[in-house]
Amino acid sequence: MNLSKSLLILAAFIFTISCDTNNTNDEIATPDSYEFTRSGQSTVSFSGQTTRIKMATELSVAMTDFDNSTEELLLEMYRNETANGGDANPYSDADLNAAIKSVKSKVAASTDFFSTNTATSVELKNQFETWISAQINEVFPNQNVEAQPGIAGQIADGTSTRYVSAKGFEYNQMLAKGLIGALMADQILNNYVSVSVLDAGNNVEENTAKVTLDGKAYTNMEHKWDEAYGYLFGVSQNKAKPLATIGEDDDFLNEYVGKVNSDPDFEGIAQEIFDAYALGRAAIVENDYDLRDEQATILRNRISTVLAVRAVYYLESGINALQETPTNYGAAFHDLSEAYGFMFSLQFSRVPNTDDSYLTKAEIDGFLAALEEGNGLWDVQVETLQNISTSIASKFNFTIEEAAN
Amino acid sequence: MKRYLFLFLSVSLLVSSCTETNPSGPDPDDFDRKAILENWAENIIIPALTDFSQKTESLKTAGNNFAENPSQQALEALRDEWKTGYLAWQQVSMFETPKTMEIRFRNNLNIYPVDTAKVKENIGQGEYNLNLPSQIDQQGFPALDYLLYGLAESDSEILAFYNSGENSSDYRNYVVDLVTRIDSLTDIVLNDWNSSYRHEFVNNSGNGANSSIDMMVNDYIFYYEKNLRAGKIGIPAGVFSGTPLPQNVEGVYSREFSKELFLESLTATQNFFNGKHFNSETTGSSLSNYLDFLNTIKNGTDLTQLINQQFEASRTKAQNLNSSFVDQVETNNSLMLQTYDELQKNVILMKVDMLQALNINVDYVDADGD
Numbered sequence: 112m113n114l115s116k117s118l119l120i121l122a123a124f125i126f127t128i129s130c131d132t133n134n135t136n137d138e139i140a141t142p143d144s145y146e147f148t149r150s151g152q153s154t155v156s157f158s159g160q161t162t163r164i165k166m167a168t169e170l171s172v173a174m175t176d177f178d179n180s181t182e183e184l185l186l187e188m189y190r191n192e193t194a195n196g197g198d199a200n201p202y203s204d205a206d207l208n209a210a211i212k213s214v215k216s217k218v219a220a221s222t223d224f225f226s227t228n229t230a231t232s233v234e235l236k237n238q239f240e241t242w243i244s245a246q247i248n249e250v251f252p253n254q255n256v257e258a259q260p261g262i263a264g265q266i267a268d269g270t271s272t273r274y275v276s277a278k279g280f281e282y283n284q285m286l287a288k289g290l291i292g293a294l295m296a297d298q299i300l301n302n303y304v305s306v307s308v309l310d311a312g313n314n315v316e317e318n319t320a321k322v323t324l325d326g327k328a329y330t331n332m333e334h335k336w337d338e339a340y341g342y343l344f345g346v347s348q349n350k351a352k353p354l355a356t357i358g359e360d361d362d363f364l365n366e367y368v369g370k371v372n373s374d375p376d377f378e379g380i381a382q383e384i385f386d387a388y389a390l391g392r393a394a395i396v397e398n399d400y401d402l403r404d405e406q407a408t409i410l411r412n413r414i415s416t417v418l419a420v421r422a423v424y425y426l427e428s429g430i431n432a433l434q435e436t437p438t439n440y441g442a443a444f445h446d447l448s449e450a451y452g453f454m455f456s457l458q459f460s461r462v463p464n465t466d467d468s469y470l471t472k473a474e475i476d477g478f479l480a481a482l483e484e485g486n487g488l489w490d491v492q493v494e495t496l497q498n499i500s501t502s503i504a505s506k507f508n509f510t511i512e513e514a515a516n
Numbered sequence: 517m518k519r520y521l522f523l524f525l526s527v528s529l530l531v532s533s534c535t536e537t538n539p540s541g542p543d544p545d546d547f548d549r550k551a552i553l554e555n556w557a558e559n560i561i562i563p564a565l566t567d568f569s570q571k572t573e574s575l576k577t578a579g580n581n582f583a584e585n586p587s588q589q590a591l592e593a594l595r596d597e598w599k600t601g602y603l604a605w606q607q608v609s610m611f612e613t614p615k616t617m618e619i620r621f622r623n624n625l626n627i628y629p630v631d632t633a634k635v636k637e638n639i640g641q642g643e644y645n646l647n648l649p650s651q652i653d654q655q656g657f658p659a660l661d662y663l664l665y666g667l668a669e670s671d672s673e674i675l676a677f678y679n680s681g682e683n684s685s686d687y688r689n690y691v692v693d694l695v696t697r698i699d700s701l702t703d704i705v706l707n708d709w710n711s712s713y714r715h716e717f718v719n720n721s722g723n724g725a726n727s728s729i730d731m732m733v734n735d736y737i738f739y740y741e742k743n744l745r746a747g748k749i750g751i752p753a754g755v756f757s758g759t760p761l762p763q764n765v766e767g768v769y770s771r772e773f774s775k776e777l778f779l780e781s782l783t784a785t786q787n788f789f790n791g792k793h794f795n796s797e798t799t800g801s802s803l804s805n806y807l808d809f810l811n812t813i814k815n816g817t818d819l820t821q822l823i824n825q826q827f828e829a830s831r832t833k834a835q836n837l838n839s840s841f842v843d844q845v846e847t848n849n850s851l852m853l854q855t856y857d858e859l860q861k862n863v864i865l866m867k868v869d870m871l872q873a874l875n876i877n878v879d880y881v882d883a884d885g886d
Contacts, residue, residue: 255648267649270623436726437618441649 139397141390144351145340147333149321154329155351157341160298162210163217164345164361166191167290169202170214171362174246174283175274177254182247189239190215215239218293221301222308223466224459231472235293238455239286246282250274260489268441275444278487284448285455287362288421292456295342295364296414300461303339304391304407310400319398332395336403339410340388343368357381364414371417376513384413408463415460415469418453419507420514425450426500427515430493444488447496454478457503469506478502544875547809548801550721553728555791555800557714563794564607564784565706571601572699579695583688586678588671594691595664599773601698602657606780610739610788611732613717615708619701620652622743628658629764632666635659639686646697655694658766663691666769725879733803734879737867740785745859748778752845753852760849765841774841779834786827789866803870812873814865819873823865830858 147154170188173180187193187201191213200208219225219235249263254274256264263277275281302308309332316322318332329337347353347360358369372381391406425446432443460469478499482491504511578597582590609622616622624646631653638644638654646655653659667674678687709717720728746756747766754760767773787794791802804820812819833855838844844852871878 255645255650257645257648265649267620267623267652270627270652272649272652435617437614439617 139390139393139399139402141386142393143389145344145353145385145389145392146351147392147396149323149328152328154323154333155337155340156327156329156334157337157345159212160338160341161345162207162212163214163294164342164363165204166202166207166210166212166214167287167294168362169204169207171283171287171290174243174286177251180247180251182244185243185247186240189213189243214290214294217298218290219297219459221297221305221459223301223305223461224297224468225301239289239293242282242286242289245276246286249276250282260486266441266444268439268445271441271445273441273445275448276487278483279440279444279447279489280451280483280487281445281448284445285452288449288452289455291363291367291452292418292459296418296456296461297459299339299342300411300414301459303335303342304410306404309335309395309403315400318395330395333392336388336392336395340392343384343388343414354381354385364417367421368414368417371420374420374513374516376509376516377416377420380413380417383409387413411461411463415457415462416507416509418456418460419469419503420509422450422453422457423500423504423511423514425453426496426503427511430496430500433491433493433496440489447482447488447491451479451482454499454503470503474502542810544723544806544810547806549723549727549729549806550718551801552791552803552806553718553721555793555802556732556788557709557717559793559796559798559800560788560791561608561611562706562709562714564604565611565702565709567794568601568604568608569699569702569706571597571604572695572702575601576695576699579691582678583692586675586688588675591664591671591675595770598657598660598664599770602767602773602777603780605657606777607784607794609743609781610736610785612735612739613705613708613713615713616705619704620649621701621705623652624701625656625698626658626766627652627656628661628747628766629768630654630658630662632662635662635690639683639690642683642686642689646693655697657698660691660694661767661769663687663694664770723875725877729874730876730879733871733874733876736785736788737863737871737878738880740859740866741863744778744781744785745856745863748774748781749841749852749856749859752841753849753856754845755853755856760845760852762842762845765845768842771840771842773839775834775837775839775844778841779831782827782831782834786824789823789827803874807870807873810873812869814869819865819869823862823870826858826862826865830855830862833858 145155166188170185173185173188183194184201187199191199191201191207191210193199202208215236218239219232225232253262253264256262258264258266258275258279260279261277263275265272265274266279267273273281274283312331314330314332314335318330321330323330324334327334343364344350344353344360347365348356353360353365357372358366360366368381368384371377372379387406387409391403391410394400394402394406429443429446429450432439432446435442454475457470458468458472458475461467462469481495481499482488484491500511504514575594575597578590578594582594584590605625609626612622634651634654638651644651644654664674667677678684678691681687717728720726724730750756752761752765762768765774766777789802790804791800792798793800804824807820808818814822833851836851837855838847841852867878
């Protein structure tokens with residue numbers, strides 16, 4: 112055995128040992144901050160996601176602005192264009208009016224799920240317009256009517272007033288919670304952390320050689336990953352270290368990652384999600400694409416879990432309200448409208464290492480139809496809700512009890 | 517045979533686990549819970565509601581008199597009845613029944629702060645449905661507080677709204693509608709107790725989540741925590757918002773009664789705990805002697821005694837407060853915060869220690885706020 116060979120063996124031996132200790136210079140550490148630079152310049156960019164979250168926020172709030180909202184205004188907020196396709200300025204924030212992006216263009220628009228399924232994409236995009244129009248044409252005229260089975264109007268939920276459809280649904284809740292799946296989760300899980308998007312075109316070659324986009328400090332692959340990050344942390348107060356205010360920064364995915372994280376049964380899930388984003392981004396910088404894709408599987412599982420936990424949570428809350436004496440319809444309708452939105456969102460969830468959502472669109476359509484049947488939430492049976500809750504939880508690694516509290 | 521064996525095993529397991537958790541103490545099942553329910557219904561709740569309904573009747577009369585002739589004298593008479601009624605309300609606000617839930621009794625009588633812009637909108641339109649959930653902050657005692665004290669600085673200016681102002685007849689009608697509604701909602705609740713609910717309440721004397729005691733105790737603690745501790749003290753003192761909110765004081769426009777209203781409510785909750793008969797020195801069966809029966813000790817002291825001491829500590833602390841909490845919050849808010857802290861200690865003694873001893877589960881959670 113010559114010297115160089117023995118050195119090689121020795122080196123291999125040391126490497127093995129140090130691997131076991133799980134802490135070597137060879138491994139990519141998980142950054143504790145989502146900050147990445149090249150030649151002193153930040154390479155992180157997700158302003159488009161920040162813009163869309165803000166647009167969705169204005170739309171969601173305007174859904175119950177009885178004094179100022181019209182169907183035209185709400186549809187313009189959703190499309191950021193006029194009915195004729197012209198430039199619209201529906202937002203109170205001038206920066207949003209100046210933007211050419213829109214919420215609608217990214218609803219049900221992921222590469223993996225919809226690039227060859229435009230019929231479904233169009234159907235889902237239009238679903239939000241249906242809710243918007245129904246809010247204006249069905250609920251708004253009955254602003255000062257007491258809701259009854261078959262009659263839209265207002266109903267008390269404690270000291271809050273809820274405005275519901277003839278079947279007891281709050282369209283504003285369905286829209287807001289539906290966007291969490293159709294916009295945020297779909298873009299993250301089925302688009303920006305997907306191999307099909309990250310590795311598209313020359314992305315791998317360019318990223319490996321660190322060829323940045325024209326006039327930008329980042330490679331295309333880095334940017335795609337950042338866009339996935341932006342749909343969760345795009346309006347966080349501290350965008351590099353966003354966990355201190357998780358749950359408080361928007362009314363969409365950020366809020367509900369925060370809510371699930373504050374349930375002791377799921378404590379730490381926000382950190383796991385952040386770490387997967389940060390390590391995945393570091394892996395892209397280091398050209399470690401396997402490590403990147405491992406982080407994508409974590410994001411897909413955890414973010415899908417957040418949607419499912421909230422769907423079950425609101426179903427269980429709704430069941431409890433329906434079982435109160437006297438029946439607490441107002442609370443039940445509010446909870447079940449949120450549950451509806453989260454169930455709708457679950458069709459955009461993603462089982463890691465597969466092409467599938469955790470529940471199929473057909474399964475989810477079945478659940479939603481069960482809620483809408485007859486007089487809708489006015490006469491939905493507790494048993495129906497329990498069965499749905501059980502079906503959802505059974506696809507995930509948590510129990511109804513863990514999600515319900 | 518297998519099935520019997522299994523049954524035997526589970527029974528013996530059940531028995532052994534019972535004795536383990538409660539080695540020598542008395543069994544809650546041996547206590548006469550029905551006696552508590554009878555005392556609450558017969559000697560506290562129904563008499564307090566009867567008294568309140570007489571006062572809402574007088575309030576209604578005074579409101580009608582004022583509307584017929586809005587004089588200084590009629591205004592003062594109406595203010596007196598309003599204050600009397602508002603104090604009597606503090607004795608009954610905590611008692612929830614299926615009927616009070618159905619008609620949203622507390623929310624219709626005492627949601628504050630009142631939405632003054634919407635009150636004026638209602639009056640301006642002359643058309644409104646006070647039964648709508650969105651109207652809860654435009655009616656009840658807080659709306660009257662605004663209409664009788666808050667429309668202007670001086671009494672003559674206030675009276676002008678009812679005598680010569682643009683919508684003076686609508687103003688008068690609105691006062692009549694408010695006092696009428698307070699009275700009729702109260703009648704609905706009292707009639708329900710007198711006709712059927714008393715029997716149902718007293719006979720539902722088991723110890724499950726839907727038993728009268730479990731439900732009433734939950735409603736009682738909810739009231740103490742949300743309406744008394746938070747509503748009357750914590751929210752105006754800024755405990756939840758970071759900055760004081762003087763406009764959220766109960767009775768903000770009359771200004772000088774907020775402490776009285778608070779103390780009345782505090783006394784009512786303590787009296788209920790001790791089973792003290794309405795408007796009397798006699799006491800009967802209630803949570804205090806239920807705890808005594810169970811010999812509930814915390815840190816070496818009798819829990820009943822600790823809870824009563826804490827009620828007293830809260831009252832003592834509150835004695836130093838200005839009669840107007842608006843002034844108190846604006847001049848020395850730390851005294852408000854100290855009062856809140858004393859009140860909070862009893863949330864722990866009652867919601868944690870008492871409920872554990874009585875084997876009652878909390879049936880409400882903080883709303884998730886979305």
